[in-house]
């Protein structure tokens with residue numbers, strides 16, 4: 001029977017099963033199936049998906065993320081903070097600042113230590129990508145989607161789209177507790193105008209420095225938090241003149257708060273916690 005060691009970690013409740021591929025070996029063709037198996041709350045461990053911590057020839061480590069439906073994502077903000085914590089605490093890196101490779105490029109992580117444990121991590125997530133061709137979505141590839149009318153399920157909405165290496169569409173709502181996360185979320189996720197699917201975010205503006213946020217994630221459904229989504233929400237809020245470029249914004253997610261700054265230099269800084277839940281050995285059912 002195939003088995004592997006895992007660590008379950010979370011960033012604001014967005015939880016994944018992490019496997020250290022510096023030590024473990026998993027068959028490439030089986031990765032989508034492994035992600036589905038470990039994520040199952042009844043017959044697996046239970047998680048939003050699977051994250052692999054891999055050797056890299058471009059950075060200190062490489063992250064690969066699989067959603068709980070087995071699809072592979074290109075980036076994961078909460079996952080990056082957990083990978084940074086794991087890499088420091090398992091001595092895969094020597095420094096407190098280092099690069100992580102993702103399928104959408106390189107990012108820079110900086111950890112804050114307390115009693116030799118990583119508590120907070122800041123990740124420079126790079127520059128947001130705004131063109132329709134970069135989301136990707138239908139329409140003129142050289143144009144941006146800022147407060148643009150789109151019809152979903154027979155109703156018109158004003159939406160903004162942002163890629164943080166993965167696609168996001170942002171809807172503004174008056175009351176976050178009434179946001180149609182589980183009804184509109186799955187319809188928008190699979191809308192054919194988003195050729196690769198899309199992560200769907202609902203945002204209530206509290207003030208120039210504060211947002212409420214809920215998410216329906218592509219490939220995983222409702223999660224407690226989405227780091228790339230929170231970055232996209234802040235970029236969108238600057239573009240819609242709700243918040244200011246170069247100022248830190250607190251994003252209140254279901255699982256807790258992130259500090260996000262779309263800096264004047266052009267990149268997006270995300271700061272938040274990373275926690276270990278448990279470790280163990282998983283026995284794969286064939």
Ligand SMILES: N[C@@H](CCC[C@H](N)C(=O)O)C(=O)O
Nearest residue numbers: 073076077078166226227228
């Ligand atoms: N939870 C993540 C994003 C995970 C990937 C996403 N569902 C996708 O398919 O793009 C985050 O914290 O950013």
